[in-house]
Amino acid sequence: MRLSANNLQIDIINALIKLDCSSEDLIKGSEYSLYKFEAGFNNISSIIDHFQTFKKFYFLNKDKDTEILALGSWRDFNSLYHYEDIERLIESHEFLKICGAQRFKAEADSLEWHGLEDCSYFIPKVLIESTPQGVDINVILPNSFFADEQNKKQVLHELAITLDPNPKHTLTDYNHxxxxxxxxxxxxxxxxxxxxxxxxxxxxxxxxxxxxxxxxxxxxxxxxxxxxxxxxxxxxxxxxxxxxxxxxxxxxxxxxxxxxxxxxxxxxxxxxxxxxxxxxxxxxxxxxxxxxxxxxxxxxxxxxxxxxxxxxxxxxxxxxxxxxxxxxxxxxxxxxxxxxxxxxxxxxxxxxxxxxxxxxxxxxxxxxxxxxxxxxxxxxxxxxxxxxxxxxxxxxxxxxxxxxxxxxxxxxxxxxxxxxxxxxxxxxxxxxxxxxxxxxxxxxxxxxxxxxxxxxx
The missing domain is CATH 3.60.120.10 (Anthranilate synthase)
Structure with missing residues (x-):
């Protein structure tokens, strides 16, 4: 199923409503699972502003062999003490990419950097990734999604918010x-x-x-x-x-x-x-x-x-x-x-x-x-x-x-x-x-x- 950027939210939520843990297309881990869609677009950077969610991370390396857009967060890692958790999770979930940054050094909060933690790493809810074959849309699901109907509805609700289209994304960037x-x-x-x-x-x-x-x-x-x-x-x-x-x-x-x-x-x-x-x-x-x-x-x-x-x-x-x-x-x-x-x-x-x-x-x-x-x-x-x-x-x-x-x-x-x-x-x-x-x-x-x-x- 190839998804267009304009209908991403509706198409993903509709597909996940029907998903259960026995699906052959589901990659399961101990705490999170992955369900993958094929994108009907190739330019990842062009859709950065398509989503309202504020937790966004776009990364194109200088060798141009890695391009990802991470949206939303299931879990944040806000301390250097969380390195051990990060290492454990990526070892047990080969599909996870934990994205983000950490401050140059520990320092007193300033007006422009207010709200930035010492570490700002996160497990994305959705990871859009360029591959040699095209663009994949990877939806990360906490395994609570499969526990019962109430948990499933909660996860779908949070994903819908993450994928909510941004009504302002067509506005001009002119300023004074x-x-x-x-x-x-x-x-x-x-x-x-x-x-x-x-x-x-x-x-x-x-x-x-x-x-x-x-x-x-x-x-x-x-x-x-x-x-x-x-x-x-x-x-x-x-x-x-x-x-x-x-x-x-x-x-x-x-x-x-x-x-x-x-x-x-x-x-x-x-x-x-x-x-x-x-x-x-x-x-x-x-x-x-x-x-x-x-x-x-x-x-x-x-x-x-x-x-x-x-x-x-x-x-x-x-x-x-x-x-x-x-x-x-x-x-x-x-x-x-x-x-x-x-x-x-x-x-x-x-x-x-x-x-x-x-x-x-x-x-x-x-x-x-x-x-x-x-x-x-x-x-x-x-x-x-x-x-x-x-x-x-x-x-x-x-x-x-x-x-x-x-x-x-x-x-x-x-x-x-x-x-x-x-x-x-x-x-x-x-x-x-x-x-x-x-x-x-x-x-x-x-x-x-x-x-x-x-x-x-």
């Missing part, structure tokens, strides 16, 4: 800016970079990553999907496309180029991505900037801090570690990075969640030594990080993948909070680092300009 301000002023930035360099020169720390935030306020509530659609169109090359709506009015999106880790069976793939310059106006300038980047002592030092950390971490978690790409250039739309790629085999006694525990945060987004860098970030930065530079992705039995939430922004009603950071080492210049963060924000600021919001500057 009322204010744009960097919440870290240029003077503040100069002071915190100077303080960081001073600590580095006193050998208290070797590297720290500092971030800042640009807040753009609009007259009307922002169309999350309208913004994301344009971002996805403009930032597909060498980048993830991620959207996570974790509350009715808050939506995080990221077009990050950085893989925290990708796990296929026991095979691990990891990026070391640090050292940055802008793109050139033409090929000649672009190539010259690339060569300058690859010979820049400060940028190479920053990159090698990250690579050494990854190698040391993998030595305790994996075997057969190989460098498959060393200190080459990864080109993105507005900037280019020094890039090293690692592969290895996860040890049998290591868990998927160990990769998050020990890799995050890497020196690419925090610094070295890690505990002191995180402490200094809390002391110096003027903004809460929330999901900026945080692990975001999914767990499953056969594949698990997490990106680092960079090139990102948070929508909170009428406000768009844009985040960017840069690595500070002993030779860092506050002016150059300010310009680097400005370039990293262009994924969003250029989209705003292209939408003819002419009062943006």
């Amino acid at each position: 800016i009322t204010k744009s301000i960097s919440e870290t002023s240029k003077n503040q930035w100069n002071k915190i970079v100077k303080a960081a360099v001073s600590k580095i020169n006193r050998s208290q720390i070797s590297k720290i990553v500092l971030s800042r935030k640009l807040k753009v306020s609009f007259k009307n509530p922002i169309s999350s999907y309208g913004q994301f659609k344009t971002l996805k169109e403009n930032n597909s090359h060498n980048s993830y496309n991620i959207l996570f709506q974790f509350s009715p009015h808050q939506c995080f999106y990221s077009v990050t180029p950085e893989t925290l880790f990708k796990l296929d069976g026991r095979k691990i793939f990891i990026d070391s991505l640090a050292g940055t310059t802008k793109r050139g106006a033409n090929k000649q300038e672009d190539d010259a900037l690339e060569q300058t980047l690859l010979t820049n002592t400060k940028e190479l030092e920053e990159h090698r801090h990250v690579s050494s950390y990854i190698e040391d971490t993998l030595a305790n978690l994996a075997s057969d570690i190989e460098i498959t790409k060393k200190e080459q250039i990864l080109k993105l739309k507005y900037i280019q990075h020094i890039h090293t790629k690692y592969e290895g085999v996860l040890n049998e006694n290591a868990k998927r969640s160990d990769l998050i525990t020990y890799l995050h945060p890497t020196p690419a987004v925090a610094g070295l030594p890690k505990p002191l860098a995180i402490e200094l970030i809390s002391e110096l930065e003027t903004n809460s990080r929330g999901l900026y530079a945080a692990p975001i992705g999914y767990f499953s039995k056969d594949k698990t993948e997490f990106a680092v939430g960079l090139r990102c922004a948070l929508v909170d009603k009428t406000d768009l909070h844009i985040y960017a950071g840069c690595g500070i080492v002993k030779d860092s210049s506050a002016e150059k680092e300010w310009n680097e963060t400005t370039n990293k924000m262009k994924n969003f600021t250029e989209v705003i300009k292209a939408k003819s919001w002419t009062n943006f500057h």
Whole structure:
């Protein structure tokens, strides 16, 4: 049965009303079961805004071999202590994908990140997934569905709410800016970079990553999907496309180029991505900037801090570690990075969640030594990080993948909070680092300009 996006709710509920536990098409697990439908559409991202439910998670990896849209939640995991439950559930349910993210670090709640738990992982009610054969619509059912008629009605009611069509999804995403301000002023930035360099020169720390935030306020509530659609169109090359709506009015999106880790069976793939310059106006300038980047002592030092950390971490978690790409250039739309790629085999006694525990945060987004860098970030930065530079992705039995939430922004009603950071080492210049963060924000600021919001500057 092929389902169209327009009739998804009615067709799924009608099919499930007739379903019983003896169906040959049902895949049963100890706590949850799966019933699969074939979609009559191929473009998953085009239906993100079709549903009213606020718990939405869209994930397209940069290799373009995984694309999922998770809707609704049967169960939330809001603490790092829930890793054990997550591991147990995906081991016993080969069809489950547990999706979401966790904060960069534990921190006091802030106005823009209010309501975001330390961890925000969840078992989706519906998982729409791209496969080589097309698109599957996977409906996850708690096994209480088969207990009695009352439980069945309750599950169907919750699924109907999750699949309820959004009457606003055809509205225009045009809007008008009322204010744009960097919440870290240029003077503040100069002071915190100077303080960081001073600590580095006193050998208290070797590297720290500092971030800042640009807040753009609009007259009307922002169309999350309208913004994301344009971002996805403009930032597909060498980048993830991620959207996570974790509350009715808050939506995080990221077009990050950085893989925290990708796990296929026991095979691990990891990026070391640090050292940055802008793109050139033409090929000649672009190539010259690339060569300058690859010979820049400060940028190479920053990159090698990250690579050494990854190698040391993998030595305790994996075997057969190989460098498959060393200190080459990864080109993105507005900037280019020094890039090293690692592969290895996860040890049998290591868990998927160990990769998050020990890799995050890497020196690419925090610094070295890690505990002191995180402490200094809390002391110096003027903004809460929330999901900026945080692990975001999914767990499953056969594949698990997490990106680092960079090139990102948070929508909170009428406000768009844009985040960017840069690595500070002993030779860092506050002016150059300010310009680097400005370039990293262009994924969003250029989209705003292209939408003819002419009062943006």
